[in-house]
Every structure is written in C-alpha cells, then in structure tokens.
Amino acid sequence: MADVLDDVVVSEMPDFTRISLEHLADAPVSPTSAVLDRAIEHPTQDQQVQAS
Amino acid sequence: MPSQVVESTNPVPGHRVPRALIEQVFAGPVDSSAMSMLLDGQYSRRLLLLKVLRESVASASSREERQTVEDAWPILVAAEKHAPEIVREILLYPSVGTWLVRVIRKIRGIINDDVPIWVDMGYLGSVAVAAAIRAGIDVTAAAPVWRGRISLPTVGQFEVGDGDSTRLARIRTRGSTTFLESPEGEWISLAEVPSFSLRLHESTAGGRSMCWTVDDIDPYRSFAGMVANDRLGSTEYDVWCNKLDRAWEILVEEHADYLPELSAASPVIVPAAREDGFVASSSAASFGAIRAAMPQTPADMAETLLHELQHSKLNALLDLVPLQRPGTDRPCYAPWRRDPRPLSGLLHGIYAFVGVTEYWYRRWRSRADRAAAFHFAYHREQVREALRGLGPTPELTAAGTRFLAVASARLAACDGGEVPADVRAAVTALVTENRLAWRMKHLAPPDEYVVRLADRWLAGEAPTAEDIEPALRPFHRRDVESTLPALLTSQALTPDAPDAGRAVRPGERELAGRDLAVARPLFARRIRANPEDDSAWVGLLMAMGDGRPPPETVSATFRRAAALSDTPPDPVTLVDWFARG
Numbered sequence: 008m009a010d011v012l013d014d015v016v017v018s019e020m021p022d023f024t025r026i027s028l029e030h031l032a033d034a035p036v037s038p039t040s041a042v043l044d045r046a047i048e049h050p051t052q053d054q055q056v057q058a059s
Numbered sequence: 060m061p062s063q064v065v066e067s068t069n070p071v072p073g074h075r076v077p078r079a080l081i082e083q084v085f086a087g088p089v090d091s092s093a094m095s096m097l098l099d100g101q102y103s104r105r106l107l108l109l110k111v112l113r114e115s116v117a118s119a120s121s122r123e124e125r126q127t128v129e130d131a132w133p134i135l136v137a138a139e140k141h142a143p144e145i146v147r148e149i150l151l152y153p154s155v156g157t158w159l160v161r162v163i164r165k166i167r168g169i170i171n172d173d174v175p176i177w178v179d180m181g182y183l184g185s186v187a188v189a190a191a192i193r194a195g196i197d198v199t200a201a202a203p204v205w206r207g208r209i210s211l212p213t214v215g216q217f218e219v220g221d222g223d224s225t226r227l228a229r230i231r232t233r234g235s236t237t238f239l240e241s242p243e244g245e246w247i248s249l250a251e252v253p254s255f256s257l258r259l260h261e262s263t264a265g266g267r268s269m270c271w272t273v274d275d276i277d278p279y280r281s282f283a284g285m286v287a288n289d290r291l292g293s294t295e296y297d298v299w300c301n302k303l304d305r306a307w308e309i310l311v312e313e314h315a316d317y318l319p320e321l322s323a324a325s326p327v328i329v330p331a332a333r334e335d336g337f338v339a340s341s342s343a344a345s346f347g348a349i350r351a352a353m354p355q356t357p358a359d360m361a362e363t364l365l366h367e368l369q370h371s372k373l374n375a376l377l378d379l380v381p382l383q384r385p386g387t388d389r390p391c392y393a394p395w396r397r398d399p400r401p402l403s404g405l406l407h408g409i410y411a412f413v414g415v416t417e418y419w420y421r422r423w424r425s426r427a428d429r430a431a432a433f434h435f436a437y438h439r440e441q442v443r444e445a446l447r448g449l450g451p452t453p454e455l456t457a458a459g460t461r462f463l464a465v466a467s468a469r470l471a472a473c474d475g476g477e478v479p480a481d482v483r484a485a486v487t488a489l490v491t492e493n494r495l496a497w498r499m500k501h502l503a504p505p506d507e508y509v510v511r512l513a514d515r516w517l518a519g520e521a522p523t524a525e526d527i528e529p530a531l532r533p534f535h536r537r538d539v540e541s542t543l544p545a546l547l548t549s550q551a552l553t554p555d556a557p558d559a560g561r562a563v564r565p566g567e568r569e570l571a572g573r574d575l576a577v578a579r580p581l582f583a584r585r586i587r588a589n590p591e592d593d594s595a596w597v598g599l600l601m602a603m604g605d606g607r608p609p610p611e612t613v614s615a616t617f618r619r620a621a622a623l624s625d626t627p628p629d630p631v632t633l634v635d636w637f638a639r640g
Contacts, residue, residue: 012458015075016379017072017075017076018073018075018076020074020100020103020107020379021072021073021074022071022072022073022075022099023102023103023106023107027139028109028135029139029140032114034071035070036070036071036107036110037070039107041385042104042107043107043111045343046104046108046160046344047160047164047167049388050164051343051403051404052340053340053341053342053404053407054338055337055338055340056396056397
C-alpha cells in the first residue's frame, strides 16, 4: 500500500472561514456527502471504560 | 476574519491541508499553527452544519418551529458584524457542536426522545442571545426554557421557573442588562434570578498557565442527549481543580511538547459519574470537550486529558482528510474494548493509545514508577495487537496507510526491555484474557461445523482439520463476568497484596499466580457445573497455555457433545483433543 501523501490535500470540507454568516446561506458548496455522513449519519464517540 | 461577500457561483473551495500538518498530527504533539488549522476546519464544520440546519428547517418544519430559527439568524449575523471573534468562539464551544448534530438528526428523525423538537430548534435563539450579550448589541429574541432553566452557551444558566417549566421565552438585551419575559408578561432582569455561571479554573506550573472551563450546567454538555444541571458542590469542585492543578504540573514537567495543543484546544471539562466503569469520553461533534469521571490520581488526570485531546485532534483531522475508503467501517476487535468497534474507532484507539503509551513511557523512564511501567507495557501491548490484527489493508487511504506506519514507528521507539518480568506477565495475561473473552461473546462457529466436531468427539475420532472461520455475531453470548482483569491489574500494581479483600472466582487467583496445574481443574469444575460459564472457559484456555483452540469453538463443541451424551466431556481433555486436529 502506498503511503506517499500529496504535498497538499484538498479537503471535501468547504473552507467557510472567510465567509460571513450573512452570506453563508447563499454560499454554493460542492458535494459534501462524506463530510455530512460522518457528522450527521455516523457521528463518533470514543469512550474509555475500565474493567471492574 | 469573515469579511468577503460571496458573489461568485463557484463553490466555496475546500480546505487545503498541507502534508506537514497531517504528518505532525500523526507524529503526536502539534504546534499552535497546526492547531489553528484544525480549529479552522472545525469552524467550517460548524458553519456547514448551521447551513444544513437552516435548509432542513426550511423544508421540514412547521411555521412555528421555523420561527425561532428564522428570528435568531439575523441576530447572529448582527453579532458577528460587531464581534466576529466572539461569535466564532461561541459557535466553536463544544456543546454547541453537540447541539448542532443533535438538532439536525432530530429533524431528520434519526433520533427521537421526549424533549420537544422546538426546544432543540429554539436553542439557536440561545446561541444568538449569548452572542448578542457578549457582543454588546440590543436585541429581542426567543429562547427555550427547559426544565425551568434557560441556558446561554458560554454565558451561563438561569433559573427562571420550576422543574416542570418548559416553554419558549422572550429575552431582551438592553445595554449591559438582559431581561426575560415572565409567563405573566413582566420583564425581569436575569441579574435578579438564581444563576449558574460557567466556571473557569487556571492552573499554573513552571511559569506556564492553563485555563480550564468546567461545564456542569449546559444541557448539551453530555454527548448522548440533553441533561439537567448537575452543579458540583464547592468541595467537589475544589477536588477537581486540585487534580487539574496537579495534572498540569505533570504535563508541564514531563510533556511540555503537548502544551501548545492543550492551550489552543481550550479544553472544556465535563464532570461525569463513575458508573459502569466509565472513565472518560470524547465526541467528534464537540472538539475540545473532555467528559470524565474523577480520575484517581493526578497522573491519571493528566493521562485522561491527553487521551481525550488526541481523539479531538484526530477527529478534527478526519473532518478534513479521510483515513479510510468509503464503506469500510466494518466491526473490528479493539484490544482495549469488550465490544466490536468500527474500523474508524479502531484507528481512533490506536492513535489515542499510542499517545498514552508514550505518556506512561516517559513517566516510567523519568521515575521508574511501577504503575507507570504497567500502564506503559499494557497499552503498548494493546496497540501492538491492534496493529498486528489490522495489518496492511486496502481499506485505508494513502493517509491511513501512512497513519499506521507512523503509529508503528512511535510504538517501536518506546523500548520496554527493562519492565519487570511479573508486570510483563500480567500484561500478557490481560491482553490474552480480553481477546478470548471478546471471541466468546462476539464470534460463533458455524453450527454444522460444531456438529461435525461433536460427532467426531463422541465417536472417539480425531477432530476435523478444517480451517473454519467463525462468524461475527455481536453480543450473541452474555457478558463474560470475570474478576480476572481486576485481579491481574491489582497484582501488577500491588504485588504484595494483589487480592486483598477481593472476591475472586475459583481458578482465577491460581491463574494469576501462574499456578496453572491447580487452576485447570478449578476452571474445569466450574464448566461442568455450568457450561454457560464463559469466563471459566477463558480461564481454562489461558491455563492450558499456547496452542489453545478458539474458545468459541471448544465451548460450543462441549455444549453440543454434552447435550448428546449422558457423560459430558472433560473440559481439559476436550481442549487437549483439539490439539490433535
């Protein structure tokens, strides 16, 4: 398996850090299905438990 | 700083993630610049969810439900114009992230509970009012009172009714005063009602300071659902602060490379009860939140802080860069858990426990502490087993493959040659016990295979030499109740009094003491008395040593043969019989 990473990975997560809330609703985004699937459909939690 | 007006119809570009950031996260502690990039990604995640929320509300809600969201939005916009950094801080607050995921899931019908949906949707009003108060703008908005309290994230909680009171209330901010409209239509100042502020605690050591937020009030602070205020009493709060102070001393002294990420993450400590072995948890929805039961020692507290922060950090990276290919979240064995974990959870555990292994390794190296030696050796062995079990796999992306390579290298850099032999033996036993118990509970051999094996046993023939894979059937057996893990742990930590006052089941003390010849018949007797005693099977197989058959297969064969014969097999002989296959 190759483990060589590109110098820059372009994420599916839209970069909203330069978008104001006022314009958020109108900001077009590319498909974000994987991001939303992870966030909404399959949110993850990690829990530590200890043997009693 | 949000300042650009979007006029183009081109999609907003995705975050650009430098390889150096990915490598830095994989390697462990990260600097403040890396944390800044991860936090930017988290902010985008929150805004994306806000966008989804507004779209979901518009399409799937009644007019009344929609109204609070529609009324709150312009307030949030106005607050951002006055104080963008404050709005960003509020939107990044961990419980706001939990709420966002919850309310969207609720609108979509993924979760359903007894909290009215307008309470969840109305919380955007609470967010907006909190932003208005902190930005210093005058607004009027609606926000939910839930069980008599109104909660404003990062501001506090106000008791405005009795525990049965759940309603939508109007709030007005005027200058530095905030008013709430009573059910009778009167405007009362929130300064005049009982309130609970978020408590901040500062720890200082070696000239380095850290500010912890202790959140015991926010209804969305727990990751599972809405929870009531559970304010710590002053004595208990002081104990938490003392533990945090002592943990901070350890982190400053021994793990200074983690300080930048701790400071940048602004951790929010959510105290929780120690029930059912609960230690701590984190959530992908709430970057920076550490929900924890009171750790026993300052060193445990420091470990918990680092452990959960590693999950938050990896979650933030995973929101930007996937480690797995789509559709690969199969259930896996994780050596630190009794339940099957999805592949994503296994990767998370590997990352967190590599960090924890390094934490205890440094502590052991610096003070030759027995507890540190045990925790180091134990976690290292758990991660080793996880890495061995996963191996190279096409399920991972290039980043995921690199992730595993770096994890292996970090583990290899922790040289454990001098860990006491009895500690190593206890660790080996603990890891073996967990694997066997997990197999008993979640794996099942095919019925026809068990029938063939039992028939051959009863006929006095050698076992079939087939190599049959068991099926994953999560929780098909009840819990393997065993005192063995606690006994082995105690033995490693306090060898002079490993089972003082501890109730142990027959065979377990002997197994822990490596008196295997005595342990075997004790476990066999338990099995004959109750063939469903899965922990006895685990104990027997551990006492039989290497080359043991799969526990789920030998125990199923025993039960099948016992059902077909007046004389059930001798468990020890049956285990030996499998070796002839």
